[in-house]
Amino acid sequence: MADRMQITIIGMGLIGASAGLALRKYQDKVTIVGHDRNLRLAGQAKSMGAVDRTEWNLINAVVKADRIVMAVPAGEIRDTLTAMAQDLKNGCVILDLSDVKTSVLDWAAELLPPHVSLVGGHPIVVTENLDTSGARADLFAGKLFCLMTDARSSDAAVRLATDLIEAMGGKPFFLDPVEHDGMVAATVHAPTLMAAALMEAAITSPGWADMRKLAGTQFYASTLITADDGKAAASACAANREHTVRWLDRLIGELDECRDLLAAGEDEKLADMIERGLEAGRKWLHAQARGDWEEPVMSAAEIPSSGSYLGQMIGMGAFRQRGPQPGGRQPGKPKK
Template sequence: MSSGLKRVTIVGLGLIGGSLGLALKAGPGPEVEVIGYDRNRTVAAKARRLGAIDRAGADLAEAVAASPLVVIATPVLAIRQTLERIAPHLQPDAVVTDTGSTKAMVMAWAGELLPPGVNFVGGHPMAGKETQGVDHAQADLFHGKTYCLCPSPEARQEAVDLVTEMVRRVGGQPLLISAEEHDRYVAAVSHLPLVVSVALFNLVRSSPDWPRLAALAASGFRDVTRLASGDPEMGHDICVTNREQLLHWLDRFQEELTRFRELILRGGRELYDALATAQAERNAFLGTRGTPSGRPPRPGGRRPRASSPPRPLAGARRQPGRRRRPPSAR
């Protein structure tokens, strides 16, 4: 059976758009023609030289009119205007998708602005890095990564299949999910880490002792604050378009910090148990469980046992009562 994926237009040729183009060109199966558009002509020309696109559209209208599948890879708040601008120029039964980090607002904009007959399938690849721009694009960026798909109620099954085919061609793992569920979950595992990373860096950087602190900052500080080097426009748009869900998880995070403050203040076994539980649970999440990194645990494998707790400091009092596991996430 021949592939339905023959020509794709990518609007926005930054890290994600450029990587998507490279991956489509490098993917298995029949050749896919990739047309690109970026408001910055220099970026479009660079994407062409890098092999991320076959040609750049003369303008946005011409670029989207030429393709049955259009991918909007712009910052989230730019998606609304992009939908508005491309709507009159799309093919009657075109399929439109996006790569935005939030979905509920994007789905609402698509329903409001796209003409009847055009199919919208919201998308979000759970992949990226803190560097920006087409210079940092890579063909394997999506390999093995979850790629969320949120079809609109009006989208035909053929449209969902076409976007799914694109995701698989670039190496992603398609996951069908509602926009509301998506925003709720990524607020915890993607957007909250971004805010925490930025807040921690700002806190330490604002100290009068920053020159000495910077000299001591090693891999731990660099790892936790890595996301602070990300695109500020992307971060801003995430916070604005997923405000309620992000605020919920920020409140939960503050509660957890307060809990740890009390554990540190009291000392004793409960503090050790909280740290040991986090270690075991994170190792299980990463799939290690005592096996080589990256390999799944064997069926029936046991959770790794934590090492023995340290002896209490002289004079420290162990807290009375039974040991208590940290409450599960709500």
């Protein structure tokens, strides 16, 4: 009987635990080992059946791994690679699932030995519950799963990473790492800082004690931050600094335009701008839900109303859980 493949998952949050659950259908061929410095999360993942066993010690978790799924914040990746680099098996392939890729691929080239390959992955999911309790086996089913490589990535490593993504139910979507990071700056990192800035403006206002009582769905949606904590969010933005600064500049320009239109009494132009955003958002959500990124032909009846759009986006459980992440574009071929 052939030896069972070992897949080690580092990081037992929503993404890591969901990866484990998705791979459980291959339990007769694969042993899944989980590692997380947070013992509560590791235990929770084990209890829900996402892993066969957990290892508190990182080296013990990876030393026999054939594949490693790394589902940790961008700020932890360099230290993690440094810690385990010299203890990895010959031919081990690492699939990194963070939302920043250029920096991670550079770190891999610097730190990993030649016999180990890292391929960048980034699953695109929209879900209300972003902690381990929301993990499910079908989280990636039919969803775009970005795949990024560099000149150091062998064809064999890319094929193995692609197989792993498909085994989890994802649809591989090849992107250039720089292109990916530019788009993620617009869809993740700039929105994170925009939400933080709005919340900071509100909570530092002298009227916040009463203002918070009036904060409802719109405020919730506008201040939603999906990162686990401030350090994780800041480290991701810092790892994608150049692109994020560029998108913040563009966002500030749009806010200036909104302010100028409002101050000048250009209500019709302001309404037109808001309506463009509403229509684009409805179409995006429709495509995201269907997993169909061809330009949709939608009748007025098919496009969700602004109310149902917001309801679908954050769910009526919004005040219990946390929410969405970005969409992507149509899959293409890897760039050479």
